[in-house]
Amino acid sequence: MSQAELSDVVRQRIRGLRQARGWSLDALATRCRISPSTLSRIETGHRRIDLDQLVGLARALDTTIDQLVEPVDDADVIIRPVRHQEAGLTTWVLSRDEARHGGRLVAKMRITPERRTGPGHLAVHPGREWFTVLAGAALLHLGDRRMTVGVGEAAEFSTMIPHSIGALGGPVEILTMFDQDGERAHAESSGDAPPG
Structure with a gap:
């Protein structure tokens, strides 16, 4: 998975977790101490995610950085039995x-x-x-x-x-x-x- 693809996955996970909790951009932005406009640009891919922002987002979403950046491939879903x-x-x-x-x-x-x-x-x-x-x-x-x-x-x-x-x-x-x-x-x- 390329860096750009991983970045897209992280953005989708952040947006998905926020929406699953029923939070607006403002609500999550307040919890992780970044502006709603910055959070919007992060979610839409118009801004890079800084490490300190990723830490704050993970904490606010009650998850870990590892779970946010975990690569996605078939191996986490498909079992190829021997x-x-x-x-x-x-x-x-x-x-x-x-x-x-x-x-x-x-x-x-x-x-x-x-x-x-x-x-x-x-x-x-x-x-x-x-x-x-x-x-x-x-x-x-x-x-x-x-x-x-x-x-x-x-x-x-x-x-x-x-x-x-x-x-x-x-x-x-x-x-x-x-x-x-x-x-x-x-x-x-x-x-x-x-x-x-």
Whole structure:
């Protein structure tokens, strides 16, 4: 991002924060001790923002200079997941690292009939898991129960119940969410790889 583009972003953020608070130019100008005409020229790009003015504006808008000048690019919005593959299972982690540390991991999984599930392959660990089927049909083994989960349906369960998710009659694609305990258990069971 060029200096001019960054300057435009800062100006837009100042104007946007002022308007979001319902403040006039006069109201913000009074709070940061600059004239309304200077503030107007800053917002419209007809005047450079001095560092001392930026400090005053950030303080008056109850934000930080870092937040005002933070560069804007796709990386703060777009997640480009990396594919992790093992026998019968492909996983794309859709959560950012900082979100994962907050206790939730979201992933897309493609499970094929080659994945070993059912008796002898059931996992138990603290936590909860939720998933919805995007395509195909999932076979959920939950304790002694076997349940089919179809497209558009969802399942949520305690992972303290022995469980596994497999494909029924062909590949299945699911969107799944683990809490922090579930993420840790799945990562440990697959050698610190993404959950599977």
